[in-house]
Amino acid sequence: MDTATRLSRLIGPLRRAVLRTRRADDGLPDLPEAQIELLRLLAGSKRLTPREAAARLRVAPSTISNLVRTMSGAGLVERTPSSTDLRTVHLSASAAALDMLDRYDRVSTAALRRAVEGLSPRSREAIEHALPALDELLVALEAEEAGG
Template identity: 75%
Template sequence: MDTATEFGRLIGPLRRAVLRTRRAEALPDLPEAQIELLRALSEAGALAPREAAARLRVAPSTVSNLVRTMTASGLIERTPSSTDLRTVQLTASPHALDLLNRYDRVSTGALRRTLADLAPESRQALDQALPALAELLTALEDERG
């Protein structure tokens, strides 16, 4: 089996295993798209919907649907732009930022404990693979346009 096939088969189960750590701590089950938008807003402080779509590399309509759902659940706040009254600025609510911090703390803790249980050679291999994985992500995103 080649690297691409094996890696492709591992991505989904790895992601789901990390997501299960969040559920085990009774955290709400937010879709990954919502978490990605919250991360973008957390990093930027505030974004216009079009900026968020560009940053996430999704269609503006996708962000619009996410914003509608997330505003209704109190995760995102919409504020009229101070420079263009036709647009809004999106920010993550304090509740959303707290959830995001808790998700990261739980997921990172689980990953640290699990990595500590691996053989030293496996930990070292994963550590050395991180730059290559970041490069792979960039290349895949560039390919998608």
Template identity: 75%
Template sequence: MDTATEFGRLLGPLRRAVLRTRRAEGLPDLPEAQIELLRALAETGTATPRQVAARLRVAPSTVSNLVRTMTAAGLVERTPSAADLRTVHLAASPRALDMLDRYDRTSTAALRRALDGLAPAKREALERALPVLAELLTTLEAQTPEG
């Protein structure tokens, strides 16, 4: 068994299984890129498009396109900078923050039910793997050039 191949094959189906729990609860089906942008704004409170692009490791044009769509949908609020009128600050709208909270609660409940169905030893093995998965993410991020 090749760990990298098997792990890679599991990532997509695991992500889709979690996404299905959101749909089952009637939550809006936002693209993952929009959810990542909202999470970044929820964590920082406010940020410029360039700061968001750097944080998400994507091109500024990608953030501009996402912000245009998400502003129209009422998910992102744009505020001109008081210091420099060419700069805007982005923030997740209250509606978006509520939606993120509902996504997280729904996903967490589904994952908790699935974890509870595992044998205790398997659940413990997964718990021990969490720091390794976090380190794997950090390593992958360091290897991947910014978009």
């Protein structure tokens, strides 16, 4: 099996394992991955319109509308009408959402740290040396996606 196939088969289960890590222990809700991705996008931006969020996440505007409706009701996303165009709203992550993302990151990082520390020294070193290549792979995948 080639490297790309092996990596492709590992990415999904690895991501899901990280997302499941001990959230209930810290009173964190089990949010769908799409909601977490939208929150991360909003946390890294001042304000975005729903259309801008859809474009950045590469999903349909209706998907963003559905996410925003659910997440606004849960107090995670704030909708602010534009001061110049009454048809436009700007989205932002609420303070509660930002706090929750910080807690998610702490819990996930702690779980990853425990798992990595449980590996052999050789495996820990291999992962450490692979990180720059994984960063480069992400850039290459994003460039490919942007190019069509």
